[in-house]
Amino acid sequence: MENLKKILIFALGIVMAFGLTPAFAASPSGTNTVTTNVGQSVSLVVSGNAVFGGSGSPLQADDAVSGAQPINISSTSNVPINVSVSATDFGVGNGTGNMPISALQWTNSTPSTPTVPMTTSGTPATALTNMGVPTPNGVNPSQNVNLDMQVPFGTLANAYNTVVTWTATPT
Numbered sequence: 001m002e003n004l005k006k007i008l009i010f011a012l013g014i015v016m017a018f019g020l021t022p023a024f025a026a027s028p029s030g031t032n033t034v035t036t037n038v039g040q041s042v043s044l045v046v047s048g049n050a051v052f053g054g055s056g057s058p059l060q061a062d063d064a065v066s067g068a069q070p071i072n073i074s075s076t077s078n079v080p081i082n083v084s085v086s087a088t089d090f091g092v093g094n095g096t097g098n099m100p101i102s103a104l105q106w107t108n109s110t111p112s113t114p115t116v117p118m119t120t121s122g123t124p125a126t127a128l129t130n131m132g133v134p135t136p137n138g139v140n141p142s143q144n145v146n147l148d149m150q151v152p153f154g155t156l157a158n159a160y161n162t163v164v165t166w167t168a169t170p171t
Contacts, residue, residue, distance in 0.1 A: 044168045059151050
């Protein structure tokens with residue numbers, strides 16, 4: 001019996017000396033749960049400026065519709081959006097002026113809509129409806145909206161300017 005104890009102690013010593021101790025191995029992988037909540041992000045990018053009567057060729061107060069100036073609206077939202085449009089009343093460069101804001105008009109080019117007179121910032125009109133979200137490869141949906149100018153008879157000669165505001169809201 002005494003010899004058996006010695007042999008067991010000797011065997012255990014050899015096993016420990018060679019690093020062959022018994023191991024209680026853990027699994028080579030593990031799992032856990034991740035939960036997140038992504039909020040709405042409503043935003044858009046507007047590109048393009050409208051210049052009517054530029055290059056020394058002013059528009060005439062003849063109630064004719066000028067050529068369209070495309071404004072590109074691109075959604076960078078993560079939810080579908082509607083886009084409304086409004087403008088401030090025309091400011092005058094020098095002296096006095098009387099151009100109504102309704103002389104500036106917009107048309108949604110896709111799908112084609114009738115020409116709509118611009119309204120003041122207190123009463124925005126819906127220009128684009130239900131723009132989608134970017135595609136998985138990061139392409140943002142975009143549309144062109146054309147701005148036209150129709151200078152009414154009797155408008156005083158002057159330089160006029162305004163700021164057009166495009167506003168995105170979730171659908």
